[in-house]
Amino acid sequence: MAEWTTVRQLADHVGQDVRLRGWLYNKRSSGKIHFLQVRDGTGLVQCVVVKSNVSDETFAASDALTQESSLVVEGTVRQDARAPGGYEIDVRHIEPVQLAHEYPIALKEHGIDFLLDHRHLWIRVPRQRAILRIRAEIECAIQAFLDNNGFTRVDAPILTPASCEDTTELFETRYFDDTAYLTQSGQLYMEAAAMALGKVYCFGPCFRAEKSKTRRHLIEFWMVEPEMAFVEHEENLRVQEALVEHVVQSVIDRCAPELELLGRDIARLERVRAPFARMSYDDAIRWLRDHGFDIAWGDDFGSPHETALAEQFDTPVFIERYPTKLKAFYMQPDPDRPEVVLCADMLAPEGYGEIIGGSQRIHDYELLKARFEEHRLPEETYGWYLDLRRYGSVPHSGFGLGLERTIAWICGLDHVREAILFPRMLYRMAP
Known part of the structure; x- marks a missing residue:
């Protein structure tokens, strides 16, 4: 036989x-x-x-x-x-x-809307299979790196009573006689878990009700969010770059046929080695202005700004120490310059934009309470988060890596919609 x-x-x-x-x-x-x-x-x-x-x-x-x-x-x-x-x-x-019936996706060119309408069949073609295979390897590599470096996986809730970052719109749903929201981040819960386990991470879906139609945005996406007790800003960046280097090199080692099928320039990925370049927000603003961009200190970066900044480097680049007013309430101010916070965004090369956002978190009770008042955050909702600063608070840091943006960069995709099995976008929730 x-x-x-x-x-x-x-x-x-x-x-x-x-x-x-x-x-x-x-x-x-x-x-x-x-x-x-x-x-x-x-x-x-x-x-x-x-x-x-x-x-x-x-x-x-x-x-x-x-x-x-x-x-x-x-x-x-x-x-x-x-x-x-x-x-x-x-x-x-x-x-x-x-014997299959007449197959709707013939071996010829089709429009993207047609292919997305038939996504349940489109995933059968070699290109889509290769992307999903690489996605699986990226997930395995992320978890292997964290598990082998002392992190414990802790799954955060998807239903939450409030926002993690109060500037982002939320998806609201009924929760019996109350209101709940689909999570936009597990970070606050990971901060609690870090005080119990030291180094933790969650890995799961997030939802952001942003009415964006860019090639970098999905409504439903996956994120890995490590959080580390007794870790400050510099060490946080070192963990991030080591993780990304590990993931990229794992894909090169284990998914070479898939990268070749996608026509990916592997030589560019082979150059992704830590340490990565760093640039302060101040220097980034000066560079952009020197290169013809109309932008002032205190403005946030858009896609054209991020692309221009990242094009200077072969590896991802950290842009660090953004203005306090641009970032979330929980970020630790720079002790030497309280108008900026100890944070960094990691921008991928080749125009793929931010793949990681992270920061050192405020660990001082009085400062965080002042931030609550400044941002008008109700203590009855966020009191448990303030408790973390009452009982054994320590300096701690963390970050969130967007899975689909990372996949799009490593695979060289034009749009993140191919980086997930069934994309949820502004005007698409089917199949």
């Missing part, structure tokens, strides 16, 4: 008889030979059906196959440098599982 295998494992079975389960991606015929491109979720392989080498029933079955029909192929693995992936299967028998 031939051994079951996958496309990814074919190199281990050269010269052997195997059985492979999958779907027909494409087919071409040349007289008495059918060339079947079969995908199985791990890759794509060409299966060659020669009329003189198979039964009439098998040849007829291969002739009847339609795009995306499911099937079982049995045959001998052969190495062939000309074949996709370097291997082919000389078919001996084919067992159709289901």
Whole structure:
């Protein structure tokens, strides 16, 4: 009996008889030979059906196959440098599982709205499979780095009673006789967890009701949010750059075929090594003004500003110490310049913008209470957060890494909508 295998494992079975389960991606015929491109979720392989080498029933079955029909192929693995992936299967028998109806996504160009309407089928093409495979590797690499560096994963709630950053709109929902909101960040909860466990992180979906249509924004996205007790600003940045270096190099090591399929310039990713460049907000404003941008100290950066700043570097770059008024209430002021906070945004190169935002958090009770009053935050809602400064407060820091933006950068995608299975955007919530 031939051994079951996958496309990814074919190199281990050269010269052997195997059985492979999958779907027909494409087919071409040349007289008495059918060339079947079969995908199985791990890759794509060409299966060659020669009329003189198979039964009439098998040849007829291969002739009847339609795009995306499911099937079982049995045959001998052969190495062939000309074949996709370097291997082919000389078919001996084919067992159709289901002959697919006329497939809506033909192997031709389609508009993006059509493809998103058929996202449940679009993910079957090799490019989308490669992106999702890289996404999985990025998630594994993030968790491996944190788990191996003393962090404990703690899952934050998705339903919350209030905002984490009061400037962002929230999705509101009924919670029995009360009101709840979909989380925009697990950070505040991670600060509580850090006081119990030292170094923690959460990894899950976040929701932001921003009416943005840029290529960098999703309404529902995933974020990893580490938080560290007894860690100040400088160490926080070192953890961030070490994490990003680890993730990028892991993808290069484990997903080279997928990067090649996407046409990604791997040489650019190989240069992503810590330490990363740093630039103060002050220097960034001066640089932008010197290069023709109409921007003043105290203004926030938009996409054109971030792109221009990052284009100077081969690696991501930290922009640090933003004006206090631009950032969230919980960020620690610089003790030498209270008009700026000990924070940093990590900008990815090649125009992908901010992939990490982080800061040292306020640990002084009186200062945080003053921030509550300044931002008009109700103590009945946020009192538990203030409690963290009452009982054993310590300097602590953390950050949030946006998963889809990171995937888009590493894969070289034009839009974050391809970086998630089913994107939720301003005008799209289907399928």
